Amino acid sequence: MAEQFFSSNGFPCPALRNPSDHYLRTINADFDMDVEQGHGGSTEEAISVLVKSYKSSEISQRVCLRAAFIRDQKGGIPEKKGSQAGFITQCLVLTERSFINMYRDLGYYWLRLGVYIALCLCVGTIYYDIGKTFGSIQARGSMLMFVAAFLTFMAIGGFPSFVEDMKIFGRERLNGHYGVGAFVVGNTLSSIPYLLMISLIPGAMAYYLVGLQKGVEHFVCFALILFVCMMLVESLMMIVASIVPDFLMGIITGAGIQGVMMLNGGFFRLPDDLPNPFWKYPMYYIAFHKYANQGFYKNEFQGLTFPNNIAGGPPTITGEEILKNTWQVETGYSKWIDVAILFGMVIVYRLMFFGILKLVEKVKPIIKAAFAASPRQSKHISENPSSSHSYEARD
Known part of the structure; x- marks a missing residue:
């Protein structure tokens, strides 16, 4: 009308x-x-x-x-609120929207899936049918380290999409559409199906082409560790995206953090050889590569027996001896404890992401207000009136 x-x-x-x-x-x-x-x-x-x-x-x-x-x-005058939707509704709507965006954006997961398939084909053919010789001990460790470190490292490729998500969140949060908690939950849940797909399809190709230890339980553990490591890297990159909005600087920052963790994860330098003051305590225990490598090693070597080529030694060497002496793995707890620790780290990273978003939300207006009221800025503008005109013209 x-x-x-x-x-x-x-x-x-x-x-x-x-x-x-x-x-x-x-x-x-x-x-x-x-x-x-x-x-x-x-x-x-x-x-x-x-x-x-x-x-x-x-x-x-x-x-x-x-x-x-x-x-x-x-029973009274209706009150206007910021959002009429409850927390559960907000989470469901954000999860659905984020899932659709991830499906439509080729660079978010589909391109990574293609790259992962190509990499796992390379790994599977290089280490094809690795066998159970004495030389396969080092080859198995190298292959598993590559999966734990470099395959998960590729998750930084989604950082530009994370930055765009943060921009949308910033605008919608200012309009009061939903809270920080709903955004974190929605972002986490929507990514799980894609990360599972990336873990299972390329992971199965690499696992069975190499000929790692047979058994459904062993493959499930392998895929689960790969999945949770990808979730960890995505959580880390979301933390970086909330602090460093520029995607080039963010990728460099995220890659640097992962590089440090990878370096002291227990492969390039064995745990007992790491310097104690900083790299062994606390960095070795903070790096998620420690638990990923040890979980992979326990899953693969426990229960296997290899011929021993060392002169004067026994004719065979067990997987448990390899874990203790070759890789210096902590065998006092099972591989599922390593998986649980990794999942716990995912929760910690997501809580850190939530806390940083809340902190930025509180601190940014204070910083802007302090900067606007800075005497030096006011003096500069009063002494150089032309500069203020140039800013206005630029705006």
Whole structure:
């Protein structure tokens, strides 16, 4: 009925104009010249005419009756809130929207899936049917380290998409559509199906081409460790995205953090050889590569026996001896404890992401206000008035 209402008050919509644009032109002061040329009056006059006409119209009476009915039913004047949706609804809607965005964005997971398939084909053919010779001990360790380190390292490829998500979150958060918690939960849940797909398909190709230890339980553990490591890297990159919004600097920062963790994860330098003051305590225990490598090694070597080529030694060597002496793995707990620790680290990383978002939300306005009130800035502007004009022109 809007078109009829505007027409009856002297503001008909032209034949070839979008009605929405016409209504905005009529009541927006930015288009004063258009209104004056078309109707011989200013925007204020047009608004005054429309308001008076609406107040005396039948539509206004219906709205008042409806409002009174709602007030009687609800037991008071309805209050306007920032968001009418509950936390669960917010999480479900954000999860669905994020899932669809990830499905449509080729660079988010589909390109990575293709790269992972190509890499796992390379790994599978290089280490094809590795066998159980003495030389396969080192080869198995190298192959598993590559999966734990470099395959998960590729998760930084989604960082540009993370930055875009953060920009959208910033705008919608300022409008009060949902909270930080709902965003973190939605982002986490929506990525799980894609990470599972990336872990299972390329992981199965590498696992069975190499000929690692047979058994469904062993493959499930292998895929589960790969999956949780990818979740860890994504959580780490989301933390970086919340602090470093520039995607080039963010990728460099994330790659640097992972490089440090990878270096002291227990492969390039055995645990007992790491310097104690910093690299062994605490960095070795903070790096998720420690638990990924040890989980992979326990899953693969426990229960196997290899021929021993060392002169003067026994004819065979067990997987447990290899874990203790070759890789210096902590065998006091099972591989599932390593998996549980990795999952716990995912939760910690996501809580850190939540905390940083809340902190930035509180601190950024304070910093902006302090910067705006800086005496040095005010003095600079007063002494150089041309600079303020240049900023305005640039804006």
